[in-house]
Amino acid sequence: MIFRLDERLLFPEPALAEEDGLLAVGGDLSTKRLLLAYQNGIFPWYSDDSPILWYSPHERFVLFPDELKVSKSMRQVLRSGKFTISMNKAFSDVIEACSVVERIGQDGTWITEDMKAAYKQLHAEDYAHSVEVWEQGSLVGGFYGVQVGHVFCGESMFSRVSNASKTALIWLCNSGLYKLIDCQVHTEHLESMGARMIPREEYMALLRGNG
Structure with missing residues (x-):
């Protein structure tokens, strides 16, 4: 069953989501609603031609920092010093870049203008963060996401x-800032x-600091 949200600040039980993870439709992208969503393992994912869709997958695709695999060739790239890294230096630029990057099998973007405005507001209130990769002073890659305790809920990346x-x-992963990265x-x-x-269930326990 897919639930329709109204002006009340609440979500249905995430375990009631459809097989594909779709839980609810409607509501808004206010900071309070977005934070409530992420705190309950729910995130928005929709396009310009649809209402706001809220998802809570029955399985979560995650990365534990201590399980990170770095290839030999990637280690050489890191040692080369060709890139410099920053955090929260260019959030707006990162989300704009993520919104226009071409992705295999996708037409257009799910990062709508409303989504960009909402996450920029989350960043202004210190809930959303970005990591930037620079090469010779130019922004060449990065990603952004939402912090819930010691979990980083990744939203999108670009290269x-x-x-x-x-x-x-x-x-x-090597920063020590997070115990889990939610790749969605x-x-x-x-x-x-x-x-x-x-x-x-395991994801929710980690999200709530019980895992």
Whole structure:
């Protein structure tokens, strides 16, 4: 059953989500609603031609920093010093870049203008963060996401040159800031770096600091 949200600040029980993870429709992208969503393992994912759709997958694709896999060739890239890394230096630029990057099998973007405005507000209130990768002063890669305690809920990443987004992810894993990185959607790229599926129950325990 898919629930329709109204002006009340609440969500249905996440375990009631459809098989594909779709839980609810409607509501808004206010800071309070977004934070409530992430605190309950729910995130928005929709396009310009649809209402706001809220998802809570029955399995979560996550990366534990201590399970990170870095290839020999990637270690050479990191040692080369070709990239420099920053955090929260260019959040708006990162989300704009993520919104226009072409993705295999996708037409257009799910990062709508409303989504960009909402996450920029989350960043202004210190709930959303970005990691930037620079090469010779130019922004060449990075990602952004939402912090819930010691969990980083990744939203999107981009790369303008080879290995830039990988460099950003490796930096975050090695930063010691988070116990878990929620990757949300499975990709072979992230699986090759150690990400794996865990049940919702395990994810929620980690999200609430009980795991």
